[in-house]
Amino acid sequence: MRWFMPLHVNLANTSRRSLILSPTLTKKFQILIPLLENLCQFEETVVRDAAIQSIVEISEKITEEECISVIVPCILRLADGAWFTSKVSAIILMSSIYEKTGEYKTSLRK
Secondary structure (H helix, E strand, C coil): CHHHHHHHHHHHHHHHHHCCHHHHHHHHHHHHHHHHHHHHCCCCHHHHHHHHHHHHHHHHHHHHHHHHHHHHHHHHHHCCCHHHHHHHHHHHHHHHHHHHHHHHHHHHHC
């Protein structure tokens, strides 16, 4: 577990500087979402906000279908989390990608 913490901090620092996604990285964004989802559950506000901003930036660069298949399940998992921090992250993410969720808008509102 000790090796994982620097990864979180480095990823959060990278995302705070506005993560610029290349076309190659945009195609492989599914790799980043689980890491960012984990960071969205941190109590540290700076880390959590950077992870949320990174997911928002990714969602702006992907199609509606990709958003529905990857980011909506991430938001639903965060909303079902036991901790307050994950629920706050889910609400912020919902508001930013709500227009791209298509038929899942009702499930996000619940």
